[in-house]
Amino acid sequence: MDKKPQILARHRLAETRLFRIESMDIRFSNGVERTYERLVPGGSGAVMMVAMFDDDRFAMIREYGGGVEDYTLTLPKGAIDLGESMRDACLRELQEEIGYGAREFIHLKKVSLSPSYMSGGIDLVLVRDLYESKLEGDEPEPLELVEWRLSELPELFARDDCNEGRVLAALSLVQQYLAGRYPGDPL
Amino acid sequence: MDKKPQILARHRLAETRLFRIESMDIRFSNGVERTYERLVPGGSGAVMMVAMFDDDRFAMIREYGGGVEDYTLTLPKGAIDLGESMRDACLRELQEEIGYGAREFIHLKKVSLSPSYMSGGIDLVLVRDLYESKLEGDEPEPLELVEWRLSELPELFARDDCNEGRVLAALSLVQQYLAGRYPGDPL
Numbered sequence: 001m002d003k004k005p006q007i008l009a010r011h012r013l014a015e016t017r018l019f020r021i022e023s024m025d026i027r028f029s030n031g032v033e034r035t036y037e038r039l040v041p042g043g044s045g046a047v048m049m050v051a052m053f054d055d056d057r058f059a060m061i062r063e064y065g066g067g068v069e070d071y072t073l074t075l076p077k078g079a080i081d082l083g084e085s086m087r088d089a090c091l092r093e094l095q096e097e098i099g100y101g102a103r104e105f106i107h108l109k110k111v112s113l114s115p116s117y118m119s120g121g122i123d124l125v126l127v128r129d130l131y132e133s134k135l136e137g138d139e140p141e142p143l144e145l146v147e148w149r150l151s152e153l154p155e156l157f158a159r160d161d162c163n164e165g166r167v168l169a170a171l172s173l174v175q176q177y178l179a180g181r182y183p184g185d186p187l
Numbered sequence: 188m189d190k191k192p193q194i195l196a197r198h199r200l201a202e203t204r205l206f207r208i209e210s211m212d213i214r215f216s217n218g219v220e221r222t223y224e225r226l227v228p229g230g231s232g233a234v235m236m237v238a239m240f241d242d243d244r245f246a247m248i249r250e251y252g253g254g255v256e257d258y259t260l261t262l263p264k265g266a267i268d269l270g271e272s273m274r275d276a277c278l279r280e281l282q283e284e285i286g287y288g289a290r291e292f293i294h295l296k297k298v299s300l301s302p303s304y305m306s307g308g309i310d311l312v313l314v315r316d317l318y319e320s321k322l323e324g325d326e327p328e329p330l331e332l333v334e335w336r337l338s339e340l341p342e343l344f345a346r347d348d349c350n351e352g353r354v355l356a357a358l359s360l361v362q363q364y365l366a367g368r369y370p371g372d373p374l
Contacts, residue, residue: 004258005251014201016208018224018304021201024253032327036253037205039226064192065302066211066223071191072302109344111352113300115252115259117205121350140219154368157296157360163308165298166352172359173344181341 003029013037041120047090048077048166050174051100051127056151058174059098060162062144073146073162075170077122087187090125096137098145103129105187108173111166124170126177126184150175190216200224228307234277235264235353237361238287238314243338245361246285247349249331260333260349262357264309274374277312283324285332290316292374295360298353311357313364313371337362 008025015021020040027033051059065072078093080086087105094100106126112118148156153171156162176182195212202208207227214220238246252259265280267273274292281287293313299305335343340358343349363369 004256007256013203014206014208016200016210016224019201019206019208019226021203021206021208023203026253026327028251028328030328034327037203038254039206063303064215065299066213067225067305068299068302068308069191069194069306070302072299074302110350111355112252112255112259112350113352115255115257115261115351116250118254119256121255122352140213140221141215141217154363157363158370163297163299164302164352165300165309165356168298168356168359169352172355176341176344183345 005029008033018042037117039118041118044080044082044084045086045120046077046079046122047086047093047125048075048122048170049090049094049125049127050075050170051094051098051102051130052174053130053147055178056149057147058150059100060146060148061097062146063139064141068163071161072164073156073159074164075167085187086123086125090127090187092135093137094127095133095135097139097143099132099134100130101133102127102131106177106184107187108170108177108182108184111169113166122166124166124173125187126174150178192216195220205229224304226305228305231267231269231271232273232307233264233266233309234273234280234312235262235309235357236277236281236312236314237262237357238281238285238289238317239361240317240334242365243336244334245337245358246287247333247335248284249333250326251328255350258348259351260343260346261351262354272374273310273312277314277374279322280324281314282320282322283326284330286319286321287317288320289314289318293364293371294374295357295364295369295371298356300353309353311353311360312374313361337365
């Protein structure tokens with residue numbers, strides 16, 4: 001099973017402003033052939049941040065999600081612009097979404113939404129040493145900044161309006177990192 | 188901001204075997220109008236399971252992901268068939284993917300892949316009281332069963348081949364549940 005399947009052909013099935021759907025004809029090492037479909041995001045990647053006000057308090061935002069057609073409690077995040085470094089993307093998105101800049105950025109992990117069906121991923125970053133600084137973003141309405149505490153993660157995770165797998169992942173990694181149990185790379 | 192935006196129109200942009208892309212014309216409560224795109228999955232939902240062999244050891248599978256074009260270490264998961272209960276879907280997928288049945292199923296949370304861009308979600312379930320039982324699934328090649336320990340989650344999360352946000356989320360919730368800090372609902 002460690003021998004990767006062979007990709008026999010790729011086809012573009014559909015493309016819209018935001019999404020591209022591809023199919024891939026695949027032959028596994030045991031000879032079985034399948035046609036897979038997957039989503040290929042455009043752009044240069046994306047970042048999601050846990051921005052700490054102190055050792056316990058961090059920033060969440062309340063934002064409308066068109067996918068679930070409701071407001072959800074999520075972490076500041078955004079696309080990396082073409083030619084922009086991951087650190088610069090974090091610094092820009094933070095100022096646009098919560099009105100803070102920062103001096104310390106620690107990369108924790110790149111996660112995939114669905115390894116089966118989506119290429120690409122999002123980089124999870126811990127951000128510290130914040131200072132007030134505001135940039136105008138492209139949000140259709142102002143985002144509401146909500147403070148939460150790492151010491152109250154279970155209460156957050158139990159909320160119906162906090163329902164994004166990678167948000168739970170990012171916060172759990174930050175908790176492990178701050179406990180000295182997980183590695184991080186300064187950006 | 189608590190007043191939900193009004194959805195003025197919906198359009199189907201593209202549809203393939205697995206994916207449907209919709210656009211929505213939205214008017215926010217401040218009058219700003221935007222066109223959003225989102226993915227609408229078909230089917231009746233999906234489940235992802237943390238199946239415990241004892242208080243520490245749980246089942247992972249090594250599976251080829253067409254999205255990332257590589258093998259990844261993930262949790263047993265699958266679609267809920269039409270008319271099937273969540274519990275029955277868990278029981279069937281477990282037998283197909285790791286060769287075990289189970290007697291105890293505890294629902295922890297429904298998570299979204301991306302509240303902004305995808306409707307639907309996946310239900311995270313803790314599974315206990317396992318017994319050996321095998322069903323044939325539709326996998327193109329046998330899945331490799333890999334045992335891991337809750338006491339070694341940081342080491343798992345640091346691996347490049349374990350990179351699915353909702354896998355990290357499910358395991359973190361199980362750890363909180365077993366510590367008595369997070370609620371669960373028996374299925």
